Amino acid sequence: MTPAVLADLVRSAAVRVLGDRGLDTGVVPALVTVERPRNPEHGDYATNLALQVAKRAGVTPRDLAGWLAGALAEDTGVDSAEVAGPGFINLRLAAAAQGAVVTQIRAAGAAYGRGDALAGRRINLEFVSANPTGPIHLGGTRWAAVGDALGRVLSAQGGEVTREYYFNDAGSQIDRFTRSLIAAAKGEPAPEDGYAGAYVADIAAEVLRREPGALGRSDAETFRRVGVGLMFEQIKRSLHEFGTDFDVYFHEDSLHASGAVDKALAELKASGNLYLADGAWWLRSTEYGDDKDRVVIKSDGQPAYIAGDIAYFQDKRRRGFDLCVYLLGADHHGYIARLKAAAAAFGDDPGTVEVLIGQMVNLVSDGKPVRMSKRAGTVITMEDLVEAIGVDAARYAMIRSTVDSTVDIDLALWSKRSNDNPVFYVQYAHARLSSLLRNAADLGIPLPEKETPDLALLVHPREGDLIRTLGEFPRVVAAAADLREPHRVARYLEELAGAYHKFYDACRVLPQGDEQAGPLTTARLALCDAARQVLANGLGLLGITAPERM
Incomplete structure (x- = not known):
């Protein structure tokens, strides 16, 4: 019996009594x-439903809890139901009902943990979006991992997700990057406001290899076109090797070239949500919850960055x-209000x-901060981190x-092949389970068919702990x-790995002698x-491998 099934049982009993x-x-x-409950001596599960609804029902919580406990105890899946404190109900499940979770997991396989809460929703998930002027730094690396995992989790709840x-x-950052490439191609230092690092020299050299006459023509457009393209290919390659791929690569420049920015701003002018003051055009964002109105077209006629955001x-x-x-990123708190204001200004x-x-x-590393990159100067990159751990x-x-x-x-911690390393701890649990199942096959003990095991035999406390932890997975994914x-999925996997290791130490699985x-x-x-299936499902949601051997 999963927590969701038990919750339905409690609700039905409450309606009945x-x-x-x-x-x-x-x-x-x-x-x-x-x-x-935090204390397993209180039972397998607990509910405070009687405390929630007794007053509105016109009874005392203890009375309602007593009626409810009596009704629940009659169910064959409930071993005991006891009233505690002012009206809590502590529940213990019958072993067979508890073990049914195992059957459900094995029947569902890779689909266990999935739901349909977001079915029918079309979700655009934008992340990383690093400037195409250098390798992905640690902030972008964090978003590459978190964004990809979030996309997987949203998809697991039925959402139609576009990354x-x-x-x-x-x-201007593209102009600075172009000037930096030209300087590197000439063997000159980077401009004061430009970009430095070995990667700039490498790209500049590749531009000259592809366009040998670029410097002779003083062709900044060639360095812009070819150099930015090369940088972006490096970024995409790094992301792919990191396990993060995108459905759409949207170019900001296309919004300006297509006239989409002009059309969007014309629409806002027509609605009165853009107004002219001090020679600039402003979005009335304070009317929609922002702390100040935002300049969209500067007094020199050039669009501010938000102009592209609005059209996008x-x-x-x-x-x-x-x-x-x-x-x-951390420096973008102001974007929350301005993006919501832009949506509202369109009537959205x-x-x-x-x-x-x-x-x-x-x-x-060794208790000291790491600040220097081998290839990118002062910025630590995704490649630096991957190379290290x-x-x-x-x-x-x-x-x-x-x-x-x-x-x-901590590079030393995350490089360890020990249980101190959280990802090793989780992956080792999966590998240990895979090894156990292989050993069973070697002993001629086939993996049981999904419906045949007598799961009522799983009465050891460590077996119960593991089963109840497995039953929590769908709720964890839904909450994530x-x-x-x-x-939440990562922390759950660590809890599940711990429950399995404790079970393995207390309960011998394979016969000896x-x-x-x-x-x-x-x-x-x-x-x-x-347990192996749930660990694999959870690691899959994080985009992390589930090794069968370690």
Whole structure:
């Protein structure tokens, strides 16, 4: 019995006991909460439903809890139901009902944990969107991991997710990058406001290899076109090797070249949401919750950065997305209000815009901060991190913390092949399970069919802990999608790995010596197969490999 099934059982019982007494059944919420108590001695699960609804039903919480406990105890899946404190109900499940989770997991396979809460929703998920003037830094690396994981989690809840990279190929940073390439091609130092690093010299050399006459023509446009293209190809290649790919690479410059920016701003002028003051055009963003109005067209006639953002949002909506999620860096807090204001100015629901702000990432080695990159000068890059600890560890280290917290990555810790390393701890649990199942096959003990094991035999406390942890996975995935917090999946996997390791230490699965495999062996093998499946599913949601050998 999964927590969701148990919650439905509690709700049905509450409706029944209130109805039998002529009381209002409408006070029972559609969604009932059942949780695992912190102290396992209190039971397998607990609910505070009686405390929630008793007053509105016109009875005391203790009375309602007593009626409800009596009704629940009659169900064959419930071993006991006891009233605690002012009206809590502690529940223990019958072993067979609890073990049914194992059957459900093995039947669902890779689909276990998925749901349909976002079915029918078209979601545009924009992340990374690093300037095309250098390799991806640690902040972009964090978004590459978190954004990809979030996309997987949203898809697992039925959302139609488009992963999009907004390529900032318009504006002054491209001009500075072009001048830096030309300087490198001439063997000169980078301009004062330009970009330095070995990667600039490498790209400049490749531009000259492809266009030998570029310097002789003083052709800045060639360095812009070819150089920016090369930089972007490097970025895409780095992302792919990191396990992050995009459905759409959207070029900011296309908004200006196509006239989309001019059309969007003309629409806002016509509606009165853009006004002229001091020679500049301003968005009336304060009318929609921003702390100040924003300049959209500067007094020199040039568009401000927000002009492209406005047209870009409108383009997303016209492509049919009903939710636009932006993952932005720590210095972009002001974008939350301005993007929502832009949506409202078009007459749209500001709720179609969601902005997640990620905090900084720091590298530490031997207790000291790491600040210098081999290839990019003062900026630590994605390649630097991957070279130091590998793709899986880099992704996991970025994902397992909330995005609004700063992450300190200890290179020594994340390089360890020990249980101190969180990703190793989780992956080792999967590899250990895979090894156990291979050993069973070598002993001639086949993996049981999905319906045959007697799961009522799984009565050991560690077996119960593992089963209940497995049963939590769908709720964890649903919460991760609803709250846009993929770190919940990572933390859950660590809990699941811990529950499995404790089970393995306490419960022998395979026979030894002349022992014969019996029904308990079969039941425990099924439990191990279910645990391996959930670990694989969870790691898949994070874009991290589930090794069968380590």
